[in-house]
Amino acid sequence: MKRIAEGRTAEIFQHYHESVIKLYRNGFPKEAIIYEYEITKQVASLGISVPRANEFVEIDGRVGISFEYIEGKPLLQKMVEHPQELDDFSEMLADMHVTLHRCEVPADERGKPFRKQKEVLAYNIHQAPQLSTDEKNAILQMLEVLPNGNRVCHGDFHPDNAMVGEKRWIIDWMTGMSGHPAGDITRTLLLFRYGTLPEAAPSHVKDQLQAMRKRMGEVYLTYYLAHSNLRLDEIDHWMLPVAAARLTEWIPEEEKEQLRSMIRDRLKLRE
Structure with a gap:
């Protein structure tokens, strides 16, 4: 995976041209990650342009979310x-x-x-x-x-x-x-x-x-x-x-x- 961005709470990695993975920093509250996953799905259901949330992932002990890859x-x-x-x-x-x-x-x-x-x-x-x-x-x-x-x-x-x-x-x-x-x-x-x-x-x-x-x-x-x-x-x-x-x-x-x-x-x- 190639890291393409980072912030205070997470790093973003590109996984081929199929998805991006948002890996949260160690210690970041898991309930906040779950909330982001759930609300992203709900916002998408209202017709708002958001990358599709695919699934939860865990890599090297860090929790993350796999999102649809978007061009832009x-x-x-x-x-x-x-x-x-x-x-x-x-x-x-x-x-x-x-x-x-x-x-x-x-x-x-x-x-x-x-x-x-x-x-x-x-x-x-x-x-x-x-x-x-x-x-x-x-x-x-x-x-x-x-x-x-x-x-x-x-x-x-x-x-x-x-x-x-x-x-x-x-x-x-x-x-x-x-x-x-x-x-x-x-x-x-x-x-x-x-x-x-x-x-x-x-x-x-x-x-x-x-x-x-x-x-x-x-x-x-x-x-x-x-x-x-x-x-x-x-x-x-x-x-x-x-x-x-x-x-x-x-x-x-x-x-x-x-x-x-x-x-x-x-x-x-x-x-």
Whole structure:
């Protein structure tokens, strides 16, 4: 097998032209792997373009999932290779997100396996060790009054999870859920602003991405707002809950510090 990509939680290997195998890091929770397998199948059944999940595999003691092999490149790679087309690719990303959010989760599938967005956020906020009890309670009160929603949300939508070839594909559904599009968009905006760049990327690529990320976020948001019925203030209401929930993830301490600072600044403004 040939390794073709890696992230903080897993490595991706190509197995001929038939499948790719996503092998998770040792110690990664098995229940999260099972969830990704199940929700990928459910999302595919709704007509969303995702690689087919074939079966569980175990290689050298590591658990993984075999997925259908698809032709294409991550949108992030295309942005780096063709920076003069950055605006076009950013609009393409937004268009994929708009299209995804038009898909409703059928009532009998919410929670089976689709987790509910606000429940996931609330659980993670409770677990965030960087926040005080008072800070958590204030953010949880904000979350409580936000709308629930019944749309398919990816939970980690960014240019490295959007594949483009003959078709457009959305990959990596471990964070998929049923919820409100505004919360899903907020997550993407936070990644543009604070997300740590891929560790495996060469330094010159990181420099290039750092220079592009502000423009990516601006074009993405402008396009999304123009092609949906959401307003900017509706999205902003989700910023604190989504940022607080991210503090529990496998992300570098530097990013957690930035998120923590932003959260406390916003909380002070509300006092």
